[in-house]
Amino acid sequence: MPAFGSFALLVALLLSAYNLLAGGVALRQLATGSRGAFSPERMAETARRAGIASFFAVSCAAFALVWAAFTNDFRLVYILDHSNRALPWPYKFAALWSGQEGSLLLWAWLLAGYGFVLRLRHKVDVKLTAYASTILAGIQVFFLLLVNVAATPFSLVQGAVPPDGNGLNPLLQYPEMVIHPPMLYLGYVGFSVPFAFALGALMMRYPGEKWIHITRRWTMVTWLFLTVGIFLGMHWAYNVLGWGGYWGWDPVENASLMPWLTGTAFLHSVMMQEKRGMMKSWNVWLIFSTFLLSILGTLLTRSGLVSSVHAFAQSSIGTWFWVFLVLVLAVCLFAYIINRDHLKTEHKLESLASRESSFAFNNLVLLLACFTVLWGTLFPILSEFAQGNKVTVSAPFYNRVAVPVGVFLLFLTGIGPLLAWRSTSLRSVRKNFVVPGIAALVVAIAVIPLGVHPWTIFTTDHEGAFYAWVTFALAGFVATAIFAEFFRGARVIQKHTAQNLLSSAVQLTRRNTRRYGGYIVHFGVVLIFIGIAGQAFNTSVEQTMSYKQTMNIGPYQIECMDYSQDTNANYDSTYAILDVYRNGHKITQLDPAIRFYQASQQPSTIVANHSTLLWDLYVVYAGTDPQTGQPVIKAFLNPLVAWIWIGLLVTIFGTLVALFPNLTAALAAQRSRVPAAAGHEQLVAGRAGD
């Protein structure tokens, strides 16, 4: 199998290189009108087929590595370092991405997979797809070079083969780890497709905005994968790392957030190009930046340039990424300088009170947020260069600098839908703002008796309560603005169809899935912000607990019922059994534990969490008292965390809605049993302000 895997990787590299070279030559000939021994069309077709075949070759290599993990083939250094005989089978599958070499192979495989779909769907636009396919082949060549030369997953152990492996990092032995990295990588890698289309469209001076229509679904699907990947990572951190939080502003977390922010900005600003022919250069550079940030993030976290908790995948492949990054940037700059006249904007912003203007500010703030994250991540290196010593840039910095930016972004989320394209009259602005404004005011007052005291910003140096208060008020504002949009549109349909309001809202959404799906995503974001704001009120207690001893946190009383040890083939565990009471009634039993994995000789915490809409009772087995042998229990009361995960589900739902094709006017009229002409008018109403 190792020989088969290595051979498959070599074949994949050769096929991708052929796709790049033959595709490049064919496109050059097509552009200049010159002809060689083969017709450029035929050569481009062979290049496309080579690209398709490269997917099968990389799939064989990925299969070979997974097979090696399942058959405990410890001749492979990678399997020896990341698996062992007692490892449960889902984690053996996850071994594919648990180390440097395997995760790069996963990257190459996903890239080839995206390329496979793109090349199969070439009839959407043969020439543009040929450009995109060739550019994608260039990226494939880089990653396949890495796994063939710099970080090969099929290296063999020198000397005698050990009987068992060193095991998987205990932190990765958690169900979410089986899906979190592939999701994240699907997001990172997926941005290569809109990048390839954008660069291809620029190189061939593609007329019109069709490339945006072609890549819209690609970008949204990619964005969704990255979003889900990031949140699964947060959920994993929350449930595994045991420090009571879900986001630590670690460089690896930051690396995933940066392309997400620019990708989000791109999803918004392409609408201006589609509708008004504006911001063409901006959009091209947004998608270039998103792709470059994916690579930069990988470089930062794998080269050891910045230190990170996520040390699973560090090595010396940084130089490869530096060269690739500079090369890609040079190609992008060159293509832009040569073709920038092709990207002239067709319209200008006409008013500050317009949808375009709100998108411009939204982009500004998203990019600033991205810059702040990058700045904070790189500042320790800059500091070492400028003043000779490293400094730490951690949560307190981001909480001070990035949180206000996030709050401002939430504000813009509410403003955008209230403004019309081109220009909105002051009267209309006032009218649209009244109800959401009142809602914000009501929420701002209502949360004060609940313990949200914004004035503590003046009495302490904690700004958390103040920002939480502003966030709750803005959440009220944005949610009301979104519901008002649905309500207004649904009322129009209700008048014509006599359906109930909910059915009308569903039909409204189906008539313009992108717009209303987008609003659902915004509502999901509001829920996520509410959940994050709850963090300002986290409390914790730590106590050594003997049998029947109790501790109190918030409304809960925790009683220790037992503490013991257990063992199995994979790990030994030490755990406590805790009964949780509220108002004298037992509501649940929690059993936090520490596991000690035998193969890797590393410990890991297993958090016990009782989650409600109001708060999470999050309990960690923090250690054992060396004198008494009794468990040290740390309990956290984390308000509103569940809202984050609910917000994610709403965001996923909204994105899926936005991916759905619109209901046509005729079909909408048929569904609502009204004449087609009236249906068309309703459709116009449903699309007003789109």
Next chain:
Amino acid sequence: MSRLSRFALLPLLIVVSALTLGTADTQARFTDLGHKLMCMCGCDQILLECDHIGCPDAAKESQELTAAIGTGESDTAVMEAFQAEYGPTVLAAPWLSRFNIVAWVVPPALLLIGLFGTFALVRKWRLRAASMPVVPNDPASRDLRERIRKETQL
């Protein structure tokens, strides 16, 4: 919000702040400062968030922090003492001193420049904006427009 109500809010906030002003107790100071310091075991985590089982440094630093707070030293003095002992990386965020100021100033400065730039750009473009396209003014279009305006309340 009117100018009067904006000015009325400020004294209200000051009065409320003065009424709720109190000295932070030892536990609150420990929690506060413990979140401004890093664990130095190499885990790159905030001191009070270190989840490293059997961490050799977190417990020691926490004890030092408790002792320093117990002596009645100011927050600044405690932080300076930690910095002197462990180096600048023990602080979870750079202090406002010398080059470190740059870390704090650049993002808000860019926000201001960006906002100002966007306002200026919109203003410049507005001055040379193209005239509105001619829209057909026949009765049917007029009625439809009026109906949409009424029904969508935009």
